[in-house]
Amino acid sequence: MSENVRIAIIGGSGLYHLDNLTFVKHVNPETPWGFPSSPIAICALPSGTQVAFLARHGSGHTIHPSAVPARANIAALKSLGVRAIVAFSAVGSLREEIAPGHFALPSQIIDRTKGVRPASFFEGTSIVAHASFGDPFSNKLVSWLEERVTKALEQEGRGVQLHTNKCIVCMEGPQFSTRAESIMYRQWGGDLINMSVLPEAKLAREAELSYALIATATDYDAWRPHEGAVTAAEVFKTLKANADTSRHVAATVIDELHAEITKDGESLLLEQVGSMAFSIMPRSEQQKPEDREKLAYILPEYFSGEQQ
Ligand SMILES: CSC[C@H]1O[C@H](OP(=O)(O)O)[C@H](O)[C@@H]1O
């Protein structure tokens, strides 16, 4: 079910719709990994450019971070024709200078999930692949966004600062970290913490989609010695303002991003396209046809048609 939509926005806690854009319709593709978190809203800018919006935890925030159907989400977006994802996430700050209300573009991830989330499209199949993940975000998309998001924040005029080149820790949750863990993550080089960037970023990589995260800080987690540890109530205080700014940022960058990724010739922003060619283990004689069919949903270039 291909729509004429090349960009997706994934909304996290507090960001459940893009009501600053014109709603066109909902689509709800069933993928080989089930249905996405909620129906995907196709929205339009005044120029006519369309964007797919998906609420990570469902539109009523009913899905726990460990239970987000990330494979279905990424597969569904790819099936619509999406090539680049800009994901938003409410995060804790592990650094004094990243205050609640600030935004950040991370460039690295430390994985503290506990192996309970399916993290690969290849899991459970007869096909083995090892995607390259040293640079877990699409560097070109991230640096492209840096300038545009900075401009969008200045234009909004609320004084929201953008931090770049940060490292985000992804923990399992749903409980927040202990003080000891929070201090340890700082020592490891962590700057931000959330419960959602993984496996989302890994799956986007396997599906050859460009993926960047805009982290929106809500709290200082639990590392500050003379301050209380984070509570959900504290997070809620900044969610609405962060969501308003996120909608403004999204609406500001989408047209230019769409033009960039659909321009003639190789777009600089589609650096992931073709990357899985060297990640799939080549001894293909024993690959099961039903597994190839399943994987063709996200990677038709490699798995549809006759086995080589
Ligand atoms: C509501 S606090 C914890 C919750 O918020 C973040 O969600 P998201 O990344 O979808 O914005 C964090 O990752 C946790 O899931």
Ligand SMILES: Nc1ncnc2[nH]cnc12
């Ligand atoms: N302190 C925190 N830890 C994990 N996820 C979060 N999301 C928002 N704040 C968080």
